[in-house]
Amino acid sequence: MQALTRLQLALLIPLTLVWGLNWPVMKLGVAGYPPLTFRALSIWLGVPVLAAVLVAMKVPFRVPRKHWPELIWLAATNMFVWHACIILAVKELSGGRAAILGYTMPVFSAIVGGLFFGNSLNKRSWLGVAAAGVGVGLLLWHELTSLAGKPAFVALALVAAATWALGTQLLRRTAIPVPTLTLSFWMTLLTAVVMTGLSAVLERPQWQAWQWPGAVTWGSILYNAVLIFGFAHAAWFYLARSLPPVASTISVMLIPVLGVASGAVWLGEAVHWQDGVAVALMMVAIAAVLWPARKPAAG
Numbered sequence: 001m002q003a004l005t006r007l008q009l010a011l012l013i014p015l016t017l018v019w020g021l022n023w024p025v026m027k028l029g030v031a032g033y034p035p036l037t038f039r040a041l042s043i044w045l046g047v048p049v050l051a052a053v054l055v056a057m058k059v060p061f062r063v064p065r066k067h068w069p070e071l072i073w074l075a076a077t078n079m080f081v082w083h084a085c086i087i088l089a090v091k092e093l094s095g096g097r098a099a100i101l102g103y104t105m106p107v108f109s110a111i112v113g114g115l116f117f118g119n120s121l122n123k124r125s126w127l128g129v130a131a132a133g134v135g136v137g138l139l140l141w142h143e144l145t146s147l148a149g150k151p152a153f154v155a156l157a158l159v160a161a162a163t164w165a166l167g168t169q170l171l172r173r174t175a176i177p178v179p180t181l182t183l184s185f186w187m188t189l190l191t192a193v194v195m196t197g198l199s200a201v202l203e204r205p206q207w208q209a210w211q212w213p214g215a216v217t218w219g220s221i222l223y224n225a226v227l228i229f230g231f232a233h234a235a236w237f238y239l240a241r242s243l244p245p246v247a248s249t250i251s252v253m254l255i256p257v258l259g260v261a262s263g264a265v266w267l268g269e270a271v272h273w274q275d276g277v278a279v280a281l282m283m284v285a286i287a288a289v290l291w292p293a294r295k296p297a298a299g
Contacts, residue, residue, distance in 0.1 A: 004251075008242065011235040012251055018227045019236075020258025023099040024266045026090050029220025033213060034206040035091040036199035039083055041213075042221050043192040046229025050185050053230065059181045067176045074174060075187040077167030078237075080194050085160035092153040099259030100140055101157035106249035106285075107133045108165035113245055117169055121246060128250045128288035135281035136256070138274040168249060171240045180241055184234040253282045 004012065030038050054061060063071055082102075090098045110129045113119030121129070176183065200207070213221065240248045257279050263269045 004243075008239060011239060015232055015235045015239070016252060016254050016258065018232050019252070020099075020255040021262050022224065022228055022232075023090070023256075023259035024263045025220050025223050026087065027098070027263070027267065029217050029224075030087065030091045031216075033217050034199065034203040035087040036084065036195060036203055037206065038217070038221065039087045039224075040192060040195040040199050042224035043083075043188060043195055043229050045221065045225035047185075047189050047192055049226055049230030050181075050188055050234065053234070054181055054185055057181065059179050061182060061185065063176065063178055063182060063186060067178075070174065070176060071183065071186055072190065074167065074170055074176075074183065075190045077163055077170055079167075079187050079191040079233075081163040082160045082167075083191060083195060084198055085156040085163075089153045089157040089160070092150055093157065098157060099256040100136055101154060102161050102164075103253060103256040104133075104136055104158065105161040105165045105168070106246070106253060107136070108162045109168055109245055109249045112162075112165050113169055117173070119245065124288045125246045128246065128285040131281045131285035131288065132250055132253050135253070135278040135285065138278040138281070141272065141274040165249070168240050169245055171237060172245050172248075174241075180238045181234055184237050187237075188229055188233060250285050250288070253285050257282055 026038075051061075053059075086098070086102050089101065093101070107129055110119075110121060110125070114121070171183075174183075236252075239251065242248075243251065257275075260269070260271070260275055264271045
């Protein structure tokens with residue numbers, strides 16, 4: 001087990017808050033606006049924010065040409081599929097609890113790591129994965145009936161989670177010799193292009209009847225541009241590369257809990273006893289993979 005460094009902890013806490021609160025923010029943003037266009041606008045406005053961070057920190061932008069195929073593959077598995085599928089799911093599924101389906105990712109990550117990357121999990125890792133899985137099930141307890149009526153969007157969210165899990169495993173193992181911020185910038189820019197293309201193809205009727213976003217939608221777009229694409233993704237990619245896959249994925253399991261809680265406050269969703277038990281299980285999951293193991297006594 002790996003204890004968090006000060007830098008990792010300093011990134012994890014605001015990352016959890018920013019991503020957790022973003023689920024009802026996104027729900028409000030896409031309530032009366034085409035979801036893929038919403039996502040494309042958010043990313044395009046976030047690209048210059050991220051670029052300014054690279055300039056301020058004197059991080060190089062260049063990626064050697066021979067590594068571009070791998071970079072595109074990393075962008076596809078970490079961002080293209082995730083952002084396209086999850087924003088469509090958020091549009092149709094109930095409020096902040098769309099986050100819960102997305103954060104089945106740690107369970108998928110454990111499965112993908114074991115099947116394709118030869119990861120062997122110890123008892124504490126399996127405890128963390130199991131606690132996270134049960135917690136997700138409890139958070140979905142009162143949603144199963146309504147979700148059953150929208151199986152396509154449930155499937156989209158699960159595809160997003162599974163693909164993100166694969167991307168996390170690949171990102172951990174990438175040999176591209178550039179800083180994480182450089183990878184983050186180019187993956188974000190490539191995603192902006194892909195989301196723009198998808199919105200042009202799939203949302204053309206809405207484009208023809210295009211209206212200027214309202215104040216709530218603009219607030220949601222700017223929140224995503226600055227905090228999600230200007231900060232959260234770069235912070236997550238750093239954690240994914242610097243922590244073991246199970247530790248990095250389980251460490252963010254408070255995000256769906258925040259999604260549920262903020263959805264209850266902003267969107268009026270009901271909170272049940274199962275949600276409280278789920279919070280406890282998420283804490284067990286996080287502690288199981290991040291709490292330092294005892295050092296053996298000296299002989």
